Amino acid sequence: xxxxxxxxxxxxxxxxxxxxxxxxxxxxxxxxxxxxxxxxxxxxxxxxxxxxxxxxxxxxxxxxxxxxxxxxxxxxxxxxxxxxxxxxxxxxxxxxxxxxxxxxxxxxxxxxxxxxxxxxxxxxxxxxxxxxxxxxxxxxxxxxxxxxxxxxxxxxxxxxxx
Numbered sequence: 001x002x003x004x005x006x007x008x009x010x011x012x013x014x015x016x017x018x019x020x021x022x023x024x025x026x027x028x029x030x031x032x033x034x035x036x037x038x039x040x041x042x043x044x045x046x047x048x049x050x051x052x053x054x055x056x057x058x059x060x061x062x063x064x065x066x067x068x069x070x071x072x073x074x075x076x077x078x079x080x081x082x083x084x085x086x087x088x089x090x091x092x093x094x095x096x097x098x099x100x101x102x103x104x105x106x107x108x109x110x111x112x113x114x115x116x117x118x119x120x121x122x123x124x125x126x127x128x129x130x131x132x133x134x135x136x137x138x139x140x141x142x143x144x145x146x147x148x149x150x151x152x153x154x155x156x157x158x159x160x161x162x
Contacts (some may be wrong), residue, residue, distance in 0.1 A: 032125040033057075034146055039118045040155060043111070044140070046097075047159035057143070064152065067128040073142060079134060086133040090143065090146035093131040094119050127156070137162055 033055065039135075040053035058076060068076075072083040097115040104112065120130050126145025134140045139161060144154035 005155050010145075032121070033153070035121055035125065035155075036155065039114070039121055043114055043118070045159060047139075047161055049158065049160045051158040054156045055153065055157050057151060059151060062150040063150045065146075065150065067130070068144065068152070070132055073132050073144060074134070077134070077142075083134050088131045089134070090119060090122060090131055093141075095145070104115040129154070133159075135149050 035047050036055055041053070044052055046051040061076065064072075070087055071081070074081065074083060074085065094115055098112060098119055100109060100112045122143065122145065126147060129143065131143030132140070132142045132144065137160065139159045141157045141159060142154055143156075144152065
C-alpha cells in the first residue's frame with residue numbers, strides 16, 4: 001500500500017478500527033515520499049512473520065516542532081495509554097538487517113543493500129527520526145521523523161515475537 005491508498009492504518013489486534021487516528025494523507029507528497037515508497041516496495045520486515053512496510057503521515061501535526069515521545073505518538077495513533085511501548089534508535093533497530101553475513105547469498109546481500117539505502121534515506125531525509133514498538137508478541141512498529149518542511153511521516157510495519 002502506498003500513500004495513494006487513502007485508508008486507515010490497521011489498528012492493533014485488540015483495538016476497534018474507529019480508534020485509529022492515523023490516515024493516509026491526500027496532501028501532495030513531499031520529496032521524500034516517492035523515494036520512501038520505492039525503497040520499501042517489496043521489502044519485508046522479517047520476524048516470526050514477514051510484514052510489508054506502509055508509508056504513513058500526519059499532515060495535521062506540522063505545528064509540532066519538538067521530538068515526539070511515546071505518549072504523543074500513542075495519542076496520535078489512538079492507542080490506549082497502557083499499551084506497552086519500547087523506543088530505540090534507527091541504526092540499532094535496523095542493525096541486523098543492514099549487516100552482511102558470510103553466509104549470505106546474492107539475494108540476501110541485495111536485501112542488505114536495500115536496508116542500508118533505506119536507513120540512509122531515513123537519516124538524511126527526516127529529522128528527529130526514531131523507532132517506536134507498540135505491544136508485545138504482536139508488535140506494531142512505527143519509524144517516525146519530520147521532513148524539513150515540518151511534515152511528520154514515517155513507516156509502519158509489524159513483527160511477531162514469541
